[in-house]
Amino acid sequence: MVKDKILVIGASGQIGVELTLALRKVYGNNNVVASDLREENELLKGTGPYVSLDVMNKEMLHVQVIRQNITQIYLLAAILSATGEKNPNLAWNLNMQGLLNVLDIAREEQIQKVYWPSSIAVFGPTSPKINCPQQTIIEPITVYGISKYAGEFWCNYYHQRYGVDVRSLRYPGLISYKSAPGGGTTDYAVEIFHDALEEKNYNCFLREDTYLPMMYMPDAIKATLQLMEAPQEQIKVRTSYNIAAMSFSPKEIAAAIQKHIPDFTIHYKPDYRQTIADSWPQSIDDTSARNDWNWKPDFDLDLMTADMIQNLQQAKGLLKK
Numbered sequence: 001m002v003k004d005k006i007l008v009i010g011a012s013g014q015i016g017v018e019l020t021l022a023l024r025k026v027y028g029n030n031n032v033v034a035s036d037l038r039e040e041n042e043l044l045k046g047t048g049p050y051v052s053l054d055v056m057n058k059e060m061l062h063v064q065v066i067r068q069n070i071t072q073i074y075l076l077a078a079i080l081s082a083t084g085e086k087n088p089n090l091a092w093n094l095n096m097q098g099l100l101n102v103l104d105i106a107r108e109e110q111i112q113k114v115y116w117p118s119s120i121a122v123f124g125p126t127s128p129k130i131n132c133p134q135q136t137i138i139e140p141i142t143v144y145g146i147s148k149y150a151g152e153f154w155c156n157y158y159h160q161r162y163g164v165d166v167r168s169l170r171y172p173g174l175i176s177y178k179s180a181p182g183g184g185t186t187d188y189a190v191e192i193f194h195d196a197l198e199e200k201n202y203n204c205f206l207r208e209d210t211y212l213p214m215m216y217m218p219d220a221i222k223a224t225l226q227l228m229e230a231p232q233e234q235i236k237v238r239t240s241y242n243i244a245a246m247s248f249s250p251k252e253i254a255a256a257i258q259k260h261i262p263d264f265t266i267h268y269k270p271d272y273r274q275t276i277a278d279s280w281p282q283s284i285d286d287t288s289a290r291n292d293w294n295w296k297p298d299f300d301l302d303l304m305t306a307d308m309i310q311n312l313q314q315a316k317g318l319l320k321k
């Protein structure tokens with residue numbers, strides 16, 4: 001039997017750090033190679049192998065895959081929604097070519113499994129706002145959303161045509177305390193905790209009533225591992241699965257934080273990200289993921305808020321020492 005050897009591309013990012021650490025727990029530290037264009041994240045240091053890698057350099061990527069005997073690839077390198085609107089060409093190039101490079105190499109080297117995340121950003125203003133279904137009208141208005149939707153169909157194509165076992169989730173906004181978010185429209189839901197603890201005030205770049213689908217990072221990691229470990233025959237969606245955990249507005253998360261920090265205040269100053277947020281659904285129907293591979297989240301708004309505050313207090317307390 002071939003031993004699993006995993007390459008994580010974009011391992012120093014918000015999801016990459018936690019996913020790499022989780023994969024190392026399951027597969028063993030030396031069997032998960034972390035890679036990124038930027039330097040190794042502090043939290044990864046000393047926990048396993050790291051290589052500097054540009055996913056746009058297909059030759060170098062190919063060499064690493066062969067040299068390290070890679071059997072699975074997790075591709076997380078991307079430009080996210082808000083940053084993408086500032087540089088649409090860069091976002092399109094990285095998000096598309098990075099994926100095509102990985103899919104091609106997966107086909108040529110018969111990589112066992114590939115993971116590539118999509119996003120709720122595939123949905124646009126014409127998609128249903130509430131409980132947005134797996135299959136529906138999909139007309140994204142951001143370059144990020146366009147790249148994710150095109151990417152979903154490339155994944156499906158490589159699966160249908162070449163048998164590449166590529167799996168995908170449409171993540172909602174992800175909230176984490178370990179690593180910082182990387183330029184998305186839902187970043188406010190992470191920033192708010194830091195400012196609540198440090199300043200007791202947060203200036204929010206979205207309107208108070210902007211409901212968006214969100215998920216706590218431990219649930220996102222759980223979903224990713226669960227999807228990747230499910231037997232092939234259970235994976236019925238080969239574009240990308242809707243997954244959901246909670247949906248809230250800035251006003252509601254502020255109220256949840258005030259239960260722990262009563263003098264916390266929030267002010268609203270919507271910017272260009274409001275238009276992006278307004279184009280997305282407020283909540284997501286994840287029935288297919290629940291039925292096909294038993295997806296179920298653990299965290300709601302209150303549980304997530306309590307856990308975030310506790311962990312950030314601890315981390316900030318430690319930093320002050």
Ligand SMILES: NC(=O)c1ccc[n+]([C@@H]2O[C@H](COP(=O)([O-])OP(=O)(O)OC[C@H]3O[C@@H](n4cnc5c(N)ncnc54)[C@H](O)[C@@H]3O)[C@@H](O)[C@H]2O)c1
Nearest residue numbers: 010012013014015037054055077078117119171173174182
């Ligand atoms: N964080 C979220 O809320 C969220 C929501 C939906 C989908 N996603 C998707 O999940 C994936 C990971 O997102 P994230 O939040 O961790 O992003 P991030 O920006 O925090 O991390 C991406 C990492 O990729 C690296 N990278 C960029 N260009 C690279 C290149 N050419 N070669 C190698 N590495 C490169 C960056 O240095 C960064 O460390 C992305 O595909 C993103 O679209 C994230």
